[in-house]
Amino acid sequence: MEYLVKLERETGKNIRCLRSDSGGEYTEHSIQKYLSDKGITHKMTPPYPPEHNGIAESANCTIAEMVRCMPFDDRLGQEFWIYSALTAVHMLNRLPGSIYNN
Numbered sequence: 001m002e003y004l005v006k007l008e009r010e011t012g013k014n015i016r017c018l019r020s021d022s023g024g025e026y027t028e029h030s031i032q033k034y035l036s037d038k039g040i041t042h043k044m045t046p047p048y049p050p051e052h053n054g055i056a057e058s059a060n061c062t063i064a065e066m067v068r069c070m071p072f073d074d075r076l077g078q079e080f081w082i083y084s085a086l087t088a089v090h091m092l093n094r095l096p097g098s099i100y101n102n
Contacts, residue, residue, distance in 0.1 A: 001034050004018070016040065018035060019043045020045070022046060062088075063089060066084075066092075
């Protein structure tokens with residue numbers, strides 16, 4: 001609940017929908033009541049298969065493609081792939097996109 005308040009304060013926009021897996025973090029009665037009182041729709045996806053969340057699956061594919069396209073020196077091991085993934089996510093988070101212009 002604190003995160004939702006913080007998110008609304010930082011963005012200046014009201015949250016209309018919360019999408020989560022059915023893992024249990026957002027299924028408590030108190031949270032459901034809070035969401036209902038605030039007029040927030042709660043959509044739950046199956047807890048494990050990422051194929052049911054098209055946005056996340058697409059983002060994961062984009063990040064993986066960006067990491068594979070980054071040039072690697074032959075001497076660098078796989079332990080440096082995490083830095084490539086972090087760089088890809090950092091770059092994607094700074095790109096302008098229409099998804100946030102609602």
